Amino acid sequence: MNVSLAHIGSPYTANDPFQVLTARYLERCSSLLRCKTETFKSEEALFAWIQRHKSRTPIVPVLLDSHGKVMTSETLAAWIGGHRQEGVQHIVFAIGPTDGWSADALLRAKLVLSLGSFTLAHAVARLVLAEQLYRATTILTGHPYHSGH
Numbered sequence: 001m002n003v004s005l006a007h008i009g010s011p012y013t014a015n016d017p018f019q020v021l022t023a024r025y026l027e028r029c030s031s032l033l034r035c036k037t038e039t040f041k042s043e044e045a046l047f048a049w050i051q052r053h054k055s056r057t058p059i060v061p062v063l064l065d066s067h068g069k070v071m072t073s074e075t076l077a078a079w080i081g082g083h084r085q086e087g088v089q090h091i092v093f094a095i096g097p098t099d100g101w102s103a104d105a106l107l108r109a110k111l112v113l114s115l116g117s118f119t120l121a122h123a124v125a126r127l128v129l130a131e132q133l134y135r136a137t138t139i140l141t142g143h144p145y146h147s148g149h
Contacts, residue, residue, distance in 0.1 A: 004092045
């Protein structure tokens with residue numbers, strides 16, 4: 001399964017400390033997920049990209065928003081695992097523009113996910129999400145990284 005960690009905004013440089021850590025977590029996911037990062041100038045550009053990338057199954061867009069659904073690490077792992085079992089080929093986790101997602105974008109999401117009620121800088125949210133994706137792979141594979149607390 002392919003997973004894209006996308007954000008709306010400026011690209012990060014390769015030597016940005018948050019990007020280095022984010023990339024490290026995404027590389028660790030490779031036993032179960034093929035992860036990459038994407039940057040878009042607008043939510044319209046993100047959805048146009050999703051439309052252009054046709055595959056056997058539609059891309060599943062997950063938009064991060066503080067008003068979204070809060071999940072435990074185990075629940076997120078089960079959600080990803082369930083989609084993998086259903087044959088979903090690509091999930092995009094997207095962090096929105098600085099002024100938030102439009103109502104139209106939120107309606108186009110398969111899931112609106114919250115990392116909590118804090119407002120986080122994009123770089124921090126990307127790092128937290130990358131770690132949670134890695135944690136999900138360890139939960140799904142029975143790796144001891146996730147001990148449940």
